[in-house]
Amino acid sequence: MASQVASPSASLHTTSSSTTLSTPALSPSSPSQLSPDDLELLAKLEEQNRLLETDSKSLKSVNGSRRNSGSSLVSSSSASSNLSHLEEDSWILWGRIVNEWEDVRKKKEKQVKELVRKGIPHHFRAIVWQLLCSAQSMPIKDQYSELLKMTSPCEKLIRRDIARTYPEHNFFKEKDSLGQEVLFNVMKAYSLVDREVGYCQGSAFIVGLLLMQMPEEEAFCVFVKLMQDYRLRELFKPSMAELGLCMYQFECMIQEHLPELFIHFQSQSFHTSMYASSWFLTIFLTTFPLPIATRIFDIFMSEGLEIVFRVGLALLQMNQAELMQLDMEGMLQHFQKVIPHQFDGGPDKLIQAAYQVKYNSKKMKKLEKEYTTIKTKEMEEQVEIKRLRTENRLLKQRIETLEKESASLADRLIQHKCSSNYNEDFVLQLEKELVQARLNEAESQCALKEMQDKVLDLEKRNNSFPDENNIARLQEELIAVKLREAEAIMGLKELRQQVRDLEEHWQRHLARTTGRWKDPPKKNAVNELQDELMTIRLREAETQAEIREIKQRMMEMETQNQINSNHLRRAEQEVISLREKVQYLSVQNKGLLTQLSEAKRKQAEIECKNKEEVMAVRLREADSIAAVAELQQHIAELEIQKEEGKLQGQLNKSDSNQYIRELKDQIAELNHELRCLKARGASQATPL
Numbered sequence: 001m002a003s004q005v006a007s008p009s010a011s012l013h014t015t016s017s018s019t020t021l022s023t024p025a026l027s028p029s030s031p032s033q034l035s036p037d038d039l040e041l042l043a044k045l046e047e048q049n050r051l052l053e054t055d056s057k058s059l060k061s062v063n064g065s066r067r068n069s070g071s072s073l074v075s076s077s078s079a080s081s082n083l084s085h086l087e088e089d090s091w092i093l094w095g096r097i098v099n100e101w102e103d104v105r106k107k108k109e110k111q112v113k114e115l116v117r118k119g120i121p122h123h124f125r126a127i128v129w130q131l132l133c134s135a136q137s138m139p140i141k142d143q144y145s146e147l148l149k150m151t152s153p154c155e156k157l158i159r160r161d162i163a164r165t166y167p168e169h170n171f172f173k174e175k176d177s178l179g180q181e182v183l184f185n186v187m188k189a190y191s192l193v194d195r196e197v198g199y200c201q202g203s204a205f206i207v208g209l210l211l212m213q214m215p216e217e218e219a220f221c222v223f224v225k226l227m228q229d230y231r232l233r234e235l236f237k238p239s240m241a242e243l244g245l246c247m248y249q250f251e252c253m254i255q256e257h258l259p260e261l262f263i264h265f266q267s268q269s270f271h272t273s274m275y276a277s278s279w280f281l282t283i284f285l286t287t288f289p290l291p292i293a294t295r296i297f298d299i300f301m302s303e304g305l306e307i308v309f310r311v312g313l314a315l316l317q318m319n320q321a322e323l324m325q326l327d328m329e330g331m332l333q334h335f336q337k338v339i340p341h342q343f344d345g346g347p348d349k350l351i352q353a354a355y356q357v358k359y360n361s362k363k364m365k366k367l368e369k370e371y372t373t374i375k376t377k378e379m380e381e382q383v384e385i386k387r388l389r390t391e392n393r394l395l396k397q398r399i400e401t402l403e404k405e406s407a408s409l410a411d412r413l414i415q416h417k418c419s420s421n422y423n424e425d426f427v428l429q430l431e432k433e434l435v436q437a438r439l440n441e442a443e444s445q446c447a448l449k450e451m452q453d454k455v456l457d458l459e460k461r462n463n464s465f466p467d468e469n470n471i472a473r474l475q476e477e478l479i480a481v482k483l484r485e486a487e488a489i490m491g492l493k494e495l496r497q498q499v500r501d502l503e504e505h506w507q508r509h510l511a512r513t514t515g516r517w518k519d520p521p522k523k524n525a526v527n528e529l530q531d532e533l534m535t536i537r538l539r540e541a542e543t544q545a546e547i548r549e550i551k552q553r554m555m556e557m558e559t560q561n562q563i564n565s566n567h568l569r570r571a572e573q574e575v576i577s578l579r580e581k582v583q584y585l586s587v588q589n590k591g592l593l594t595q596l597s598e599a600k601r602k603q604a605e606i607e608c609k610n611k612e613e614v615m616a617v618r619l620r621e622a623d624s625i626a627a628v629a630e631l632q633q634h635i636a637e638l639e640i641q642k643e644e645g646k647l648q649g650q651l652n653k654s655d656s657n658q659y660i661r662e663l664k665d666q667i668a669e670l671n672h673e674l675r676c677l678k679a680r681g682a683s684q685a686t687p688l
Contacts, residue, residue, distance in 0.1 A: 094124045101131050116302040117351060119295055126214040132301045133225040140193065141221050147189040154191040154199035158184055165204040168490045172208060182216040183208055189220055194227065200236035202281040209285060209297060230304055235281060241375075246280045246305070247272045248371045249364055253313055257358070261320050268328045275335045279312050280305070288340055292347040299351070306361075310354035315339060318353060624677060631674045638667055 097104050097112065105112060120128050130136040152158075162180045166172045171179035186207050191198045206226065210219035227233040234242030251272045255262045265272075278286050283300050285293045299307040316323070319339060323331055343350050642663040 090121055091124075094121055094128070098124060098127055098131065105131075113302055116298050117355070120298050125294075125298070126218065129210075129213065129222055129298075129301050130218060133222055133229065135218070135221040135225040138221045138224065140224060141217055144189055144217050144220055147192050148185055150192055152188045152191045152199075155188060157199050157201075158187045158191070158204075161201055161204060165208050166490075169208075171212065179208075179211065182211055182219075186211065186216055186220045186223060190223060190227070193224065194233065197227070197233055197236050197238075202278070202286075203232075203236055205282045205285040206232075209290075209294065230300070243273075243277060243280060244375075245368060245371050246308075247276065249367045250276055250309060250312060252367050253309065254316060257313060258316055258320060261316060261323060264324050268331070270328050270331055274332070276312055280308055283308060284311065288343065288347075292343055292350070295347045295351065306359060307354065309364075310357045310359055311350065313357045314350060314353040317357070318342070624680065628674060628677050631670060631677065635667060635670045635674070638663065638670065642667070 093115070097115070116128075116132075127136075162172075162184055163175065165183060169179075171177070172183065174180070183204060187199055187204055203223075207219060207223055210222050213219075214222070227236070231242060235246070251262075254265070254272070264270075283293070284296050287293070288296070296307060296311060319334065319342075322334060322338075326334060642660065645659050645663060
């Protein structure tokens with residue numbers, strides 16, 4: 001079986017000076033002795049090698065960048081000639097797995113997961129990643145060249161962020177290099193395939209890692225699969241709803257497994273998104289060096305986002321004692337500077353600790369339902385607030401209508417009282433309508449007050465929950481800050497590596513020159529000059545490292561200043577909004593006070609007019625009584641005259657009957673007039 005992998009390994013290694021294939025020092029065998037399955041595996045691996053060799057510049061950049069980044073990749077000559085027995089066995093095993101992938105994945109899925117956790121050999125990583133996510137035969141691969149001919153609305157954003165992706169990596173750091181060009185192509189093609197997501201900052205790190213392992217067409221297909229089947233698409237949507245869910249689940253895990261640390265985070269207002277959002281968005285690619293991050297990415301390709309939860313909680317468990325002693329700023333510094341270098345010796349300790357973390361899939365599903373319920377409740381409260389505001393606006397409109405009706409009734413009352421055809425019944429009816437309208441207005445004011453109190457209560461409850469827009473904006477700012485910090489940290493790491501190399505060189509130089517002080521004076525002078533030169537170089541490297549660190553601190557301070565400026569601007573906008581609201585309420589209050597004083601004035605006028613009318617009625621009643629008394633006196637005088645006439649007629653013995661009838665007629669007329677006056681006086685006095 002050694003011959004099975006000898007040819008694939010030879011086909012995947014190239015020397016630094018030539019692109020010819022080198023055969024590892026294994027037992028040779030002729031091609032005629034290979035089985036059909038071995039030949040198929042050989043063809044697959046040679047096809048991958050051919051794609052890598054199509055551009056010598058790409059190959060040179062990739063090889064150089066991988067060596068400089070401290071990755072697990074080895075040079076072609078050393079890989080070909082110095083394979084250990086364990087590495088040979090690993091290559092043979094992975095060769096069998098790749099060759100018999102379908103059967104192995106169905107029958108030995110658990111064993112494959114265990115092997116992936118131990119690490120995929122680098123030269124198998126490209127094909128194994130494609131097999132793990134089933135991206136080796138996707139129809140969309142044929143559309144890739146057509147997509148590159150189209151124009152994407154996200155091109156400017158992609159171009160802007162290309163230089164920030166692995167800025168110290170040789171494959172990507174040069175402007176308009178092959179690495180930047182293929183990274184732009186893949187990001188542009190995906191933004192055209194998925195226009196809802198388009199381009200999101202942070203996804204370029206995942207694409208960049210894929211491009212370090214495989215050609216751009218294969219990287220594009222794998223990235224599409226990751227977005228569709230590994231929850232990444234939901235993470236990178238503009239709303240970032242899936243990121244909020246991950247933060248909620250991770251925070252609940254901290255509360256359950258590390259309650260003391262959870263309480264400490266809360267007391268320092270150290271939110272989970274401040275340190276863990278980049279873990280989920282870049283799968284630790286901006287947190288750890290590439291060898292460690294790539295091992296975690298191997299497991300992510302096999303098991304999904306579960307490994308991010310496990311590694312994140314393992315990191316917190318391993319650093320709990322240090323974090324409990326720090327404040328917010330100290331914890332941020334610890335996450336940025338200490339944790340990334342804790343596993344420079346290798347990721348095995350971290351992965352072992354991650355799989356000691358208790359991860360319950362059923363509980364994660366339950367937390368997902370709880371989060372959905374919380375978000376649904378928030379949406380319902382938002383809808384309720386909008387409904388109450390609508391009702392509030394309708395009540396205000398109704399009050400304005402009632403006020404207009406009240407004013408109209410008052411005007412009608414005044415007009416009718418001023419008219420010559422005055423009707424007391426109509427006036428009383430209008431006054432009743434006015435009183436009823438004011439009662440309705442008072443009831444509406446009470447209802448409006450209740451509604452306003454309810455709206456304020458709901459707004460207070462709503463303000464206790466974070467605003468989605470603010471969350472999205474803050475998360476974008478945080479991601480940008482994390483990326484800039486990752487760039488600065490990677491640069492600082494490179495400088496420190498240079499310092500260490502110079503120190504090692506200096507130690508070797510001292511070891512070589514030990515015991516040579518008995519040389520001639522001329523040689524000693526040369527040695528002293530060399531020592532002085534090395535000392536100057538060391539100081540120069542240390543100075544450059546200090547300068548880089550100072551620049552990083554300045555960048556952090558500028559970022560913090562920008563964040564504080566944003567907070568201050570938002571606070572000023574809120575203060576302006578509150579002042580405008582207070583001013584509006586003051587104007588509204590003045591208007592209501594004016595309306596109230598006007599209503600009181602009108603009521604006083606109406607009461608004054610009512611008193612005047614009562615006095616006038618009483619005066620008319622007194623006049624009627626006086627007229628009745630005068631008529632009664634006149635009747636009495638006529639009756640006396642009648643009696644006198646009778647006596648005089650009898651005395652004169654004249655015809656007095658005619659005279660008596662006339663007197664009776666006059667008396668009857670006077671009595672009728674008296675009755676009319678009484679009836680009129682009674683009718684006028686009845687309404688009062």
